[in-house]
Amino acid sequence: MWRQFILFANCSSSSISNKQQTTKMAEVSSVIEFNVNMTCGNCENSIRDSLSKLQGITSVTINIQQQQVIVTTTYPSEVVQKAIESTGMLAIVKGQGLDISNHMGAAISILKRNQRTLGLVRFTQITEETCVIDGSFNGLNAGKYGLHIHQFGDLSSFCESTGDDYNPTENCHGDRENTSRHAGDMGNVEVGEKGSAVFRYQDNMIKVWDIIGRSVVLHEKEDDFSNDPHGNAGKGLACGIIARSAGLFQNKKMVCSCSGKTIWQEREDAKNEMG
Numbered sequence: 001m002w003r004q005f006i007l008f009a010n011c012s013s014s015s016i017s018n019k020q021q022t023t024k025m026a027e028v029s030s031v032i033e034f035n036v037n038m039t040c041g042n043c044e045n046s047i048r049d050s051l052s053k054l055q056g057i058t059s060v061t062i063n064i065q066q067q068q069v070i071v072t073t074t075y076p077s078e079v080v081q082k083a084i085e086s087t088g089m090l091a092i093v094k095g096q097g098l099d100i101s102n103h104m105g106a107a108i109s110i111l112k113r114n115q116r117t118l119g120l121v122r123f124t125q126i127t128e129e130t131c132v133i134d135g136s137f138n139g140l141n142a143g144k145y146g147l148h149i150h151q152f153g154d155l156s157s158f159c160e161s162t163g164d165d166y167n168p169t170e171n172c173h174g175d176r177e178n179t180s181r182h183a184g185d186m187g188n189v190e191v192g193e194k195g196s197a198v199f200r201y202q203d204n205m206i207k208v209w210d211i212i213g214r215s216v217v218l219h220e221k222e223d224d225f226s227n228d229p230h231g232n233a234g235k236g237l238a239c240g241i242i243a244r245s246a247g248l249f250q251n252k253k254m255v256c257s258c259s260g261k262t263i264w265q266e267r268e269d270a271k272n273e274m275g
Contacts, residue, residue, distance in 0.1 A: 076200040078136035098126040103247035105208035109216040111238040134200035146223030146233030149184030159236020
């Protein structure tokens with residue numbers, strides 16, 4: 001109890017603002033692998049034309065026979081996926097990484113409320129120090145919502161059973177750009193007037209191998225970074241367990257073993273569920 005008292009005594013709003021330092025990381029491109037239900041050269045031309053409008057893409061490789069599109073970009077995967085699907089085709093994220101020879105781990109959390117998917121967050125470890133995090137949310141009211149990794153992947157009582165923020169170093173709560181914060185502090189998701197949000201950033205405190213089996217929680221209010229454990233962000237609005245996901249060229253699945261549906265049927269279902 002004494003140790004806990006000292007920790008929280010040192011985490012007042014004044015001590016947080018005075019002691020925590022922020023840092024900006026240089027943006028690093030990552031490689032995203034998509035399966036796309038394309039069948040001809042016209043499909044390839046349509047995809048290239050759509051992706052050429054995104055200035056944050058440095059290379060595009062397309063294999064029609066394998067229905068594969070490889071994109072090197074600084075954009076969130078959701079942005080690239082929507083650009084491909086604007087052509088009328090379906091696009092499925094199959095893997096992410098820095099390159100094929102340097103896969104250090106990837107994970108995904110699908111956040112739900114009342115069985116409805118509200119968003120997902122992807123984690124890709126591109127170096128031992130750096131994790132690329134990107135995500136998307138839909139169907140929310142405009143505003144800011146705190147986003148955190150929590151200690152446990154226990155959803156037996158919805159988000160209430162996920163524990164506090166993941167904080168192995170016992171730091172004070174803070175913004176994701178602070179160098180002395182909970183490892184699980186992911187800042188706020190800013191939802192626009194259309195009810196959706198996409199984001200991508202890099203982090204040097206989150207490591208994929210440390211968070212598998214934990215959970216991501218989207219809170220009902222904005223995180224004001226003022227105190228432990230959640231910065232007045234309120235209760236969990238949606239949450240999901242963090243599960244291991246495939247790296248580049250590791251996912252060969254074309255039919256889901258659970259549902260028996262093809263990946264294209266699953267993508268259609270996911271689009272309908274997300275609105």
